[in-house]
Amino acid sequence: xxxxxxxxxxxxxxxxxxxxxxxxxxxxxxxxxxxxxxxxxxxxxxxxxxxxxxxxxxxxxxxxxxxxxxxxxxxxxxxxxxxxxxxxxxxxxxxxxxxxxxxxxxxxxxxxxxxxxxxxxxxxxxxxxxxxxxxxxxxxxxxxxxxxxxxxxxxxxxxxxxxxxxxxxxxxxxxxxxxxxxxxxxxxxxxxxxxxxxxxxxxxxxxxxxxxxxxxxxxxxxxxxxxxxxxxxxxxxxxxxxxxxxxxxxxxxxxxxxxxxxxxxxxxxxxxxxxxxxxxxxxxxxxxxxxxxxxxxxxxxxxxxxxxxxxxxxxxxxxxxxxxxx
Amino acid sequence: xxxxxxxxxxxxxxxxxxxxxxxxxxxxxxxxxxxxxxxxxxxxxxxxxxxxxxxxxxxxxxxxxxxxxxxxxxxxxxxxxxxxxxxxxxxxxxxxxxxxxxxxxxxxxxxxxxxxxxxxxxxxxxxxxxxxxxxxxxxxxxxxxxxxxxxxxxxxxxxxxxxxxxxxxxxxxxxxxxxxxxxxxxxxxxxxxxxxxxxxxxxxxxxxxxxxxxxxxxxxxxxxxxxxxxxxxxxxxxxxxxxxxxxxxxxxxxxxxxxxxxxxxxxxxxxxxxxxxxxxxxxxxxxxxxxxxxxxxxxxxxxxxxxxxxxxxxxxxxxxxxxxxx
Numbered sequence: 102x103x104x105x106x107x108x109x110x111x112x113x114x115x116x117x118x119x120x121x122x123x124x125x126x127x128x129x130x131x132x133x134x135x136x137x138x139x140x141x142x143x144x145x146x147x148x149x150x151x152x153x154x155x156x157x158x159x160x161x162x163x164x165x166x167x168x169x170x171x172x173x174x175x176x177x178x179x180x181x182x183x184x185x186x187x188x189x190x191x192x193x194x195x196x197x198x199x200x201x202x203x204x205x206x207x208x209x210x211x212x213x214x215x216x217x218x219x220x221x222x223x224x225x226x227x228x229x230x231x232x233x234x235x236x237x238x239x240x241x242x243x244x245x246x247x248x249x250x251x252x253x254x255x256x257x258x259x260x261x262x263x264x265x266x267x268x269x270x271x272x273x274x275x276x277x278x279x280x281x282x283x284x285x286x287x288x289x290x291x292x293x294x295x296x297x298x299x300x301x302x303x304x305x306x307x308x309x310x311x312x313x314x315x316x317x318x319x320x321x322x323x324x325x326x327x328x329x330x331x332x333x334x335x336x337x338x339x340x341x342x343x344x345x346x347x348x349x350x351x352x353x354x355x356x357x358x359x360x361x362x363x364x365x366x367x368x369x370x371x372x373x374x375x376x377x378x379x380x381x382x383x384x385x386x387x388x389x390x391x392x393x394x395x396x397x398x399x400x401x402x403x404x405x406x407x408x409x410x411x412x413x414x415x416x417x418x419x420x421x422x423x424x425x426x427x
Numbered sequence: 428x429x430x431x432x433x434x435x436x437x438x439x440x441x442x443x444x445x446x447x448x449x450x451x452x453x454x455x456x457x458x459x460x461x462x463x464x465x466x467x468x469x470x471x472x473x474x475x476x477x478x479x480x481x482x483x484x485x486x487x488x489x490x491x492x493x494x495x496x497x498x499x500x501x502x503x504x505x506x507x508x509x510x511x512x513x514x515x516x517x518x519x520x521x522x523x524x525x526x527x528x529x530x531x532x533x534x535x536x537x538x539x540x541x542x543x544x545x546x547x548x549x550x551x552x553x554x555x556x557x558x559x560x561x562x563x564x565x566x567x568x569x570x571x572x573x574x575x576x577x578x579x580x581x582x583x584x585x586x587x588x589x590x591x592x593x594x595x596x597x598x599x600x601x602x603x604x605x606x607x608x609x610x611x612x613x614x615x616x617x618x619x620x621x622x623x624x625x626x627x628x629x630x631x632x633x634x635x636x637x638x639x640x641x642x643x644x645x646x647x648x649x650x651x652x653x654x655x656x657x658x659x660x661x662x663x664x665x666x667x668x669x670x671x672x673x674x675x676x677x678x679x680x681x682x683x684x685x686x687x688x689x690x691x692x693x694x695x696x697x698x699x700x701x702x703x704x705x706x707x708x709x710x711x712x713x714x715x716x717x718x719x720x721x722x723x724x725x726x727x728x729x730x731x732x733x734x735x736x737x738x739x740x741x742x743x744x745x746x747x748x749x750x751x752x753x
Contacts, residue, residue, distance in 0.1 A: 159600075224660065224663075224664065237597060238605045269649060271563060271644075271649060271652075274485075277563075278645070279564045279643075280563075280564050302649075302652050303648075303649045303650065303652035303654075303656055304652040304653065304659070305656060306653060306656060306657070307661075308660065318597075319596075319597055319605040319608075319646070320645070320646055320649055322629075323596075323597060323628075323629045323646055323649065323650055324629065324650065324653045327629030327630065327632060327653045327657070328653050329629075329630055330628075330629055330630030330631060330632060330633065330634070331632070331633060331653070331654050331657035331661070332657060334634065335658055335661045338692075339665070339685070339686065339689055342682075342689050345685065348681050348682075348684070349681065349682050349684070349685045352677075352678040352679070352681025352682035352683075352685075353678070353681075353682060354678070355674050355675065355677055355678025355679075355681065356668075356669050356674075356675050356678035356682065357678075358672070358674070358675070359665070359668035359671065359672070362668055363661075363664055363665055363668050366664075367661070367664075
């Protein structure tokens with residue numbers, strides 16, 4: 102049976118054209134995108150649920166979800182909660198998608214806070230970093246749950262047989278960190294069912310020293326944006342330097358296949374989106390700037406989560422592991 | 428009169444050879460390095476203060492400072508406190524240097540917490556990010572002081588006439604952030620004497636959108652290491668891709684001048700070190716891996732701080748600006 106993925110056709114800066122195009126690219130007997138958008142949307146034959154409002158990028162999340170219940174974003178999230186779709190993808194307002202998902206998809210039993218898990222393209226494969234921004238403030242016990250959620254994600258989606266976990270901090274030693282990470286480190290050491298290998302630092306995020314990088318949503322979001330921004334700045338600066346001379350231009354043409362491979366590997370669009378983990382359904386949030394390629398990859402990522410039963414595996418693992426200090 | 432810079436000859440992974448070499452490179456009628464190290468150190472004629480112990484990289488800061496008062500690190504910091512030197516440079520144990528400086532150089536009146544200021548090589552010049560790791564936990568009023576200290580540093584050292592200040596957060600909007608940044612944002616808006624322009628994000632750190640980036644020491648340290656690690660990973664991956672084919676190798680040779688310029692601009696060694704701001708003297712902390720070039724640049728950076736009277740300007744600005752909620 103095909104996996105049905107609800108797609109918010111109005112989410113993102115390049116909606117609806119790139120969203121519809123991405124959905125068309127992945128439509129197959131295995132993956133069936135369902136587009137949520139206005140009546141006049143040309144879906145090129147894809148299944149269409151007509152919605153009558155749009156959440157804007159600068160709408161306040163709670164107000165958007167309350168005030169625009171028939172928007173494409175809210176309705177596509179609700180489709181998962183109602184069992185009409187197996188997963189949902191949106192490149193729209195992240196906060197609103199988070200709020201809509203909490204309301205309509207709802208948390209798994211025992212989950213204190215959902216977390217945003219992002220795949221990092223490392224030198225040796227892929228890691229998952231979480232929380233990349235669902236909760237700006239976190240408590241140590243939240244980070245322990247993130248470690249479990251990340252381990253399930255890495256095992257199912259990144260094919261890491263026994264995923265290793267590290268805590269993002271400011272030194273590898275256990276005594277380096279802030280109040281939050283010092284306490285989380287202590288809890289993680291005593292937590293059964295995890296392969297916790299201590300702290301890691303920002304400098305190794307692309308080196309793939311671990312399968313799961315655990316952090317609070319503020320730090321994770323800053324680290325992720327610093328990483329993405331630095332990749333873009335370095336590749337942009339390289340292009341400027343190369344184009345500054347004839348010799349450089351010729352050299353640049355010769356290395357183009359190499360830089361293309363590198364750009365593709367490091368491009369956030371290659372993975373297409375971030376997972377909202379800890380809910381009763383699969384929710385994938387894409388960059389606001391998502392192109393058709395990013396949207397297609399996000400839908401594939403969502404479908405793969407359904408096939409691997411990520412939600413079922415999280416449900417099986419989390420309740421008994423919920424720290425008593427919730 | 429020459430600026431006298433105390434140099435910890437035993438600090439860093441490549442001590443003492445690279446430290447002595449770097450000091451020799453900058454010795455001039457204007458800059459007079461004073462080497463702190465063991466009796467058998469060959470200083471090639473530079474002034475030498477004999478010390479009898481060494482702080483190791485993994486020594487606990489407080490214990491090192493208490494237990495090794497005659498180490499090169501502690502004695503070089505004390506030289507500034509005692510007025511024997513105008514500034515100090517160490518590539519040794521950062522925590523120990525921070526502790527030794529707090530004890531022997533001491534805070535300026537009114538300073539709640541010193542901060543580590545690091546120069547970021549941006550597309551359009553340079554910014555200063557602080558705190559890059561002196562305080563893992565910070566309160567909102569600390570961040571307000573960091574904004575003032577960073578503004579003085581940018582005005583004197585980066586020649587920004589009226590430095591702009593931004594707060595590192597997870598969105599540009601005032602309502603995006605964690606408890607710490609939300610409250611700091613509010614305080615910064617009401618603070619006289621600052622050109623506060625709102626939040627910034629990790630993705631713009633190398634774009635130079637602002638002269639001063641304010642953050643707590645945990646977030647700042649994670650962001651800085653993520654930035655440095657990502658630069659190294661991207662340039663390393665590029666080299667691998669290029670060397671994977673003959674065509675790439677030829678192209679790589681042609682673009683070498685361009686990549687060399689870029690590497691040099693982005694290399695932390697170009698600035699040589701981080702400033703410990705908020706003390707009664709100039710303290711520069713270098714990377715543990717510092718080469719002779721990094722050491723030379725760090726000594727120049729320290730001497731420039733003396734010439735620009737950074738300490739005097741901080742002293743003139745901070746007391747009256749100390750928030751009452753200290």
